[in-house]
C-alpha cells in the first residue's frame with residue numbers, strides 16, 4: 001500500500017491506478033481521486049484514505065528539449081534525477097531542486113518545492129512556463145500565467161487538488177559542467193549562524209545550514225553552513241571529481257527506540273566535528289545537493305512507527321527570536337530531534353495561491369514518533385510559530401490545525417473555489433472537516 005515518506009498516517013486506498021497515457025480520460029471512480037508522484041512528501045497530502053490514487057510514475061516521457069533556450073517539455077511523472085542526468089551533459093540544470101532528486105516534476109509543481117537557492121531563484125513554480133491539467137469537467141486544459149491563469153496559480157503548490165498534471169514545460173538554467181564549488185563553515189552558536197548567514201551574499205547562491213537540534217546552553221544553535229555555486233569551466237588536465245552511484249539501501253526497519261536523545265546527540269556531535277565539512281571543495285552536484293539520496297529507504301531508520309517532519313517558515317523580522325525560542329523548546333523537550341535544516345527564503349514571490357515559500361527563514365526537523373509526547377511538543381511549537389507570523393508546510397504535515405492552515409494561507413478560500421470536485425486527499429479532508 002502506498003505510504004508517505006515518514007510512514008504516517010496509515011491509510012487504506014480503495015483503488016490504485018497506474019497512469020501512463022497522458023491523453024487518457026479520468027476514470028469514473030465514484031470515490032475521490034488524487035495523483036501521486038514518488039511519495040516523498042512527509043504527510044497526508046499525497047494520501048487519499050478510502051479513495052483512488054493515480055500513480056503517475058509511468059507517465060515519464062521527455063516530449064521536447066530546446067538545446068538553444070533550455071526549455072524542456074516533459075510528462076509529469078518523470079523524476080528530477082532523470083531529467084538532470086540527461087540535461088546536465090548538455091549544459092542545462094534545473095533552476096530549483098529540493099534535498100532529494102527522487103521526486104517527480106508533478107510533485108515538484110504540486111508542492112511548489114524550494115531549494116537552497118531560494119533568494120536567487122524563488123520556488124520551482126516560478127520556472128514553469130505552462131502545464132497541462134486534466135480536470136473532471138473540461139478535460140485537458142493548457143494553463144499558464146496567460147491562459148486559465150487562476151487554475152495555473154491554484155495548481156502551483158495546489159497539493160494535487162486541482163486535477164491531474166500531465167505535462168509541464170520548464171525553463172532550465174545554463175551551467176558549465178556538473179560540478180559545484182562548495183564551502184563548509186562551522187558555527188558555535190546561533191549568533192554566529194546569523195553573522196555568517198548575513199555575510200554570505202550572492203557569491204554563494206546555494207546555502208543551507210544544519211543545526212544540532214539537541215545542543216543546549218551556550219552551544220544552542222551550533223552547526224555548520226554548506227554553501228555552493230556552479231563551478232566555472234575547468235582547465236584541461238584538472239583532476240575532476242566523478243560520481244558513481246554507490247548508494248546503499250537501508251535493509252530493515254530499525255527498532256524505533258534506537259532513535260533517542262543519546263543516539264541523536266552522538267550522531268550530531270560526530271557530524272559537527274567532521275573535518276571534511278570545512279573548507280572549499282570542488283564537488284559533483286550529486287554529492288553536494290543530494291547527500292541523503294546516498295542511503296535509499298533511510299526512512300526505515302525511524303522504524304515502523306515512522307516519524308514526523310516539522311517544517312515552518314518564520315517572517316524575516318521575527319526569525320532571529322523565533323528560531324532561538326523554537327530550538328530552546330525542542331532541546332528542553334529531550335525528544336532528540338535530529339539535525340535541523342535552516343534555509344533562507346528571499347523576496348521572489350511564489351506564483352501559487354497555496355505556496356509555502358515566502359520571505360523569511362524556514363526550519364525543518366524530523367522527530368521520531370513518540371505518540372502524544374511528540375504531539376504535545378508540536379502544539380507548543382505551533383504557538384511559537386504563530387506568534388512569529390509563521391506557517392507550516394502543508395506538503396510535509398500530518399497534524400496542523402485548520403486554524404493554523406487558514407491563518408498561514410490567507411488565499412485558501414480562493415484556492416478552495418478552484419479545487420476539482422472529483423479530487424481530494426486525506427490532507428484536504430482534514431482541513432475541511
Ligand SMILES: Cc1cc2nc3c(=O)[nH]c(=O)nc-3n(C[C@H](O)[C@H](O)[C@H](O)COP(=O)(O)OP(=O)(O)OC[C@H]3O[C@@H](n4cnc5c(N)ncnc54)[C@H](O)[C@@H]3O)c2cc1C
Pocket residue numbers: 005034035036037038039040041042045046056076077097098099100102103104105106107108110111112113114115158159160161163164165166292395
Ligand atoms: C530527503 C527529502 C528531502 C526533501 N527536501 C525538500 C526541500 O528541500 N524542499 C522542498 O520543498 N521539499 C523537500 N522535500 C519534500 C518533497 O520534495 C516534496 O514533498 C515533493 O512534492 C515530493 O514529490 P513526489 O513526486 O514524491 O510527490 P508525492 O509526495 O507523491 O506527492 C506530493 C503532492 O503532489 C501531488 N502530485 C504529484 N504528482 C502530481 C500530478 N501529476 N498531478 C497533480 N498532482 C500531483 C500529490 O497529489 C501530492 O499532493 C524533501 C523530501 C525528502 C524525502
